[in-house]
Amino acid sequence: MPIIIIDRLPLPNFKTYVALSVGLFSIALYHGLNATNDPGWKSSLLEATKDMNNSLPLLSNASRNEYFSESKFRELVLYMLEDSLCFWGFINGAYCFLVVLAKCIQLIFVGDLRSIEVQHLKDKFYTFVFYKFIFIFGIINVQFIDEVLFWLIWFSIIGFLQLVSQLCRDRFEYLSQSPVFLKWNHSYLIALLGIVSSISCSLFVTCLGAGATSNGYSAFTFMIAECVLLILKLSHTIIRYCFYLYDTWTGLATPSGAAGASGPSESLWKRRGPAAYYVEFGFDLAGLVIESVHYAHMLVWVWANMFLSVASFMICMQLKVLYQEIMLKLEKHKKYRRVLEFMEKNYPKATAQDLAENSDKCPICWEVMESARKLPCSHLFHSVCLQSWLEQDTSCPTCRLSLNIHNMGSSTSPDSMDPDLNPPRGRQPNHFFHFDGSRYISWLPSFSVEVTHGQFIRTGELIRDTSQLDSMARQVQQMFPHFPVSVITEDLHTTRSIELTIENILDGTLVLPPQLVIIDDETPGTSNTEGSSSNENSSTRLNTENQEVDDQELVEQNIEEKFSKSSEDREKILSCRRDRLLREARRKYLDKLAASNSQGNSASQAGKSDLADKSDNLSENLANKSSPESLANRSDSETSSSELNRGDQIEC
Amino acid sequence: MAGSALRRLMAEYKQLTINPPEGIIAGPVNEENFFEWEALITGPEGTCFEGGVFPAKLTFPSDYPLSPPKMQFTCDMFHPNKPNDESGANVDAAKMWREDREEFNKKANKLVRRTLGLD
Numbered sequence: 013m014p015i016i017i018i019d020r021l022p023l024p025n026f027k028t029y030v031a032l033s034v035g036l037f038s039i040a041l042y043h044g045l046n047a048t049n050d051p052g053w054k055s056s057l058l059e060a061t062k063d064m065n066n067s068l069p070l071l072s073n074a075s076r077n078e079y080f081s082e083s084k085f086r087e088l089v090l091y092m093l094e095d096s097l098c099f100w101g102f103i104n105g106a107y108c109f110l111v112v113l114a115k116c117i118q119l120i121f122v123g124d125l126r127s128i129e130v131q132h133l134k135d136k137f138y139t140f141v142f143y144k145f146i147f148i149f150g151i152i153n154v155q156f157i158d159e160v161l162f163w164l165i166w167f168s169i170i171g172f173l174q175l176v177s178q179l180c181r182d183r184f185e186y187l188s189q190s191p192v193f194l195k196w197n198h199s200y201l202i203a204l205l206g207i208v209s210s211i212s213c214s215l216f217v218t219c220l221g222a223g224a225t226s227n228g229y230s231a232f233t234f235m236i237a238e239c240v241l242l243i244l245k246l247s248h249t250i251i252r253y254c255f256y257l258y259d260t261w262t263g264l265a266t267p268s269g270a271a272g273a274s275g276p277s278e279s280l281w282k283r284r285g286p287a288a289y290y291v292e293f294g295f296d297l298a299g300l301v302i303e304s305v306h307y308a309h310m311l312v313w314v315w316a317n318m319f320l321s322v323a324s325f326m327i328c329m330q331l332k333v334l335y336q337e338i339m340l341k342l343e344k345h346k347k348y349r350r351v352l353e354f355m356e357k358n359y360p361k362a363t364a365q366d367l368a369e370n371s372d373k374c375p376i377c378w379e380v381m382e383s384a385r386k387l388p389c390s391h392l393f394h395s396v397c398l399q400s401w402l403e404q405d406t407s408c409p410t411c412r413l414s415l416n417i418h419n420m421g422s423s424t425s426p427d428s429m430d431p432d433l434n435p436p437r438g439r440q441p442n443h444f445f446h447f448d449g450s451r452y453i454s455w456l457p458s459f460s461v462e463v464t465h466g467q468f469i470r471t472g473e474l475i476r477d478t479s480q481l482d483s484m485a486r487q488v489q490q491m492f493p494h495f496p497v498s499v500i501t502e503d504l505h506t507t508r509s510i511e512l513t514i515e516n517i518l519d520g521t522l523v524l525p526p527q528l529v530i531i532d533d534e535t536p537g538t539s540n541t542e543g544s545s546s547n548e549n550s551s552t553r554l555n556t557e558n559q560e561v562d563d564q565e566l567v568e569q570n571i572e573e574k575f576s577k578s579s580e581d582r583e584k585i586l587s588c589r590r591d592r593l594l595r596e597a598r599r600k601y602l603d604k605l606a607a608s609n610s611q612g613n614s615a616s617q618a619g620k621s622d623l624a625d626k627s628d629n630l631s632e633n634l635a636n637k638s639s640p641e642s643l644a645n646r647s648d649s650e651t652s653s654s655e656l657n658r659g660d661q662i663e664c
Numbered sequence: 665m666a667g668s669a670l671r672r673l674m675a676e677y678k679q680l681t682i683n684p685p686e687g688i689i690a691g692p693v694n695e696e697n698f699f700e701w702e703a704l705i706t707g708p709e710g711t712c713f714e715g716g717v718f719p720a721k722l723t724f725p726s727d728y729p730l731s732p733p734k735m736q737f738t739c740d741m742f743h744p745n746k747p748n749d750e751s752g753a754n755v756d757a758a759k760m761w762r763e764d765r766e767e768f769n770k771k772a773n774k775l776v777r778r779t780l781g782l783d
């Protein structure tokens with residue numbers, strides 16, 4: 013559904029609105045009472061009015077209603093429906109009640125809203141109001157005020173439920189991204205989901221019943237469709253929730269154990285993989301289809317009543333969008349099936365020997381592999397992981413070997429090969445996508461798409477020829493004189509952009525794929541070797557070889573201790589480490605500044621080699637100075653057993 | 665899918681904590697949202713950014729590691745390649761880098777000092 017974004021409507025703030033509404037409602041009520049009290053109006057409400065006048069502002073909605081006997085109340089309502097001031101006061105009062113209710117739900121069940129949730133709610137609200145306005149006045153073409161009132165009430169209820177279910181979904185997604193299971197937040201959310209679902213279901217049943225008994229067949233079909241959509245959405249969230257809870261219960265989603273997890277988790281997840289996919293696919297498709305039918309029904313309704321307007325045009329647009337979405341979903345599904353087929357046909361299951369020989373973790377999800385598929389390059393992956401990878405990429409995740417997967421579907425239709433529909437995502441610098449259209453249909457063009465790594469920066473300049481490459485390398489080298497041109501050129505060959513190479517250098521990882529700089533250390537060992545080799549390039553090193561060996565040992569001893577199981581401790585330790593890094597950098601900088609000052613002003617213009625020598629000296633000084641302290645820190649951390657204490661010690 | 669991404673992120677966080685790469689500290693500052701990390705990256709030695717500690721924000725997609733994370737420096741960054749505002753690369757910085765190297769280095773140095781909280 014296209015979203016209509018109205019950025020800023022001058023909405024009054026909550027308290028003012030409530031106060032104004034209560035005031036307006038009181039005035040309307042007072043006016044109504046006065047008027048019905050008039051002898052011209054049928055009945056006598058003397059005693060009631062007396063009481064009312066005294067206690068009117070103090071009474072709440074509910075108790076006020078209790079004040080009236082059945083007949084008096086009906087009279088009042090009748091009058092209020094006639095009189096326009098009363099009518100709008102009444103309507104506004106009802107909306108105010110809804111707003112208060114929403115506020116209560118928010119306070120009780122979800123707490124503070126996050127900005128993305130607010131954004132979703134706003135978008136949804138405005139879209140909803142817009143389309144329902146069109147529906148009421150363009151399609152149903154209501155003539156009478158009571159009809160308007162009826163639809164207004166209906167859409168208020170359904171819209172309210174929709175917004176709440178949207179909020180539930182957003183909140184669920186947010187909570188499921190947390191590594192800790194927040195018991196109370198989850199129970200409140202589940203309670204809210206339960207309440208909303210039961211209300212929706214009863215609404216559905218009511219509509220069904222009313223539709224069956226009444227003559228206004230079509231109107232009720234609209235209402236039932238709305239209910240079904242709402243229920244579909246809610247049950248989607250609930251089923252996802254069930255998956256999540258199931259995972260959590262079986263210890264899957266508690267990632268504290270993930271790194272060392274073993275055993276049944278893998279097969280469990282693998283079993284769930286396709287199921288989860290089909291649930292998503294089924295719900296998405298069903299929702300879209302029902303919505304299309306809903307809109308098509310509207311169109312038929314409009315035509316049947318010989319009532320053509322802008323509204324029918326809007327519906328057609330909407331139908332077109334829905335159709336496109338459905339086609340996209342189906343296309344994606346086809347691709348899913350195709351990849352699955354291709355994978356099962358071409359990549360055999362890894363044998364037990366393969367599994368034993370290779371490292372036992374899947375490079376994609378970093379979890380233990382009990383069964384795996386083997387690529388031609390003899391890299392192993394979980395079936396599920398490989399599947400989702402191949403849906404968006406056609407090379408081996410580990411070694412980038414091109415897998416020729418775009419040739420796989422000679423039996424499939426050409427348009428599914430259209431790179432517009434499934435653009436290769438640029439996650440690695442040397443990804444090449446070739447589309448040979450003439451192989452399918454003669455008039456289709458052939459072209460190659462080269463995807464430069466474009467994650468951190470939007471576009472990289474493409475290289476035309478080698479001379480350009482050379483000049484680019486020189487440019488980079490001007491900036492980073494200590495890097496040899498050959499290294500830069502080599503990197504430029506893969507990145508094909510000055511920007512990206514500079515980025516790589518700045519990140520200190522010229523040899524690694526840039527986007528995985530910080531996170532993609534294949535094995536525990538690599539990050540260390542990587543770090544030390546780049547250190548050797550630059551001439552300054554804090555630690556001597558011996559100390560590094562010591563560090564290594566200490567680190568290994570602390571491995572399990574250092575990564576706390578409690579999220580609170582982890583946060584604390586992280587912030588300590590950040591502080592320490594900053595402190596050390598500051599000290600280093602100041603020391604260096606002092607050193608260069610003492611060497612006189614001429615030093616600042618000294619050549620690069622001088623600088624390097626200087627920093628060598630400096631770093632030795634620093635190493636001498638800093639090592640006792642850091643060692644002391646470490647021995648502290650060794651001796652203390654409690655993790656919380658250790659965190660404190662790191663800080664101090 | 666979010667579950668597996670979460671597990672992978674947790675594993676990586678563990679890896680980074682146990683075996684931190686030189687000069688980089690990264691992790692979720694608030695674990696309520698595990699898909700948003702903050703990183704501290706020290707300026708590479710031998711460059712004009714040497715010594716600085718540059719904070720950056722990493723945002724992971726829910727299908728991580730299939731989609732790559734997004735990274736953005738949260739400090740003022742004066743570098744030809746670090747966008748200021750939303751206009752892609754920093755044109756001013758690139759120009760200055762080409763035309764007035766001394767001024768550029770001065771500015772970089774200032775930035776380094778600022779990231780260290782010295783100014």
Ligand SMILES: [Zn+2]
Binds near residue numbers: 376397
């Ligand atoms: Zn896997």
Ligand SMILES: [Zn+2]
Binds near residue numbers: 408409411412413
């Ligand atoms: Zn491979």
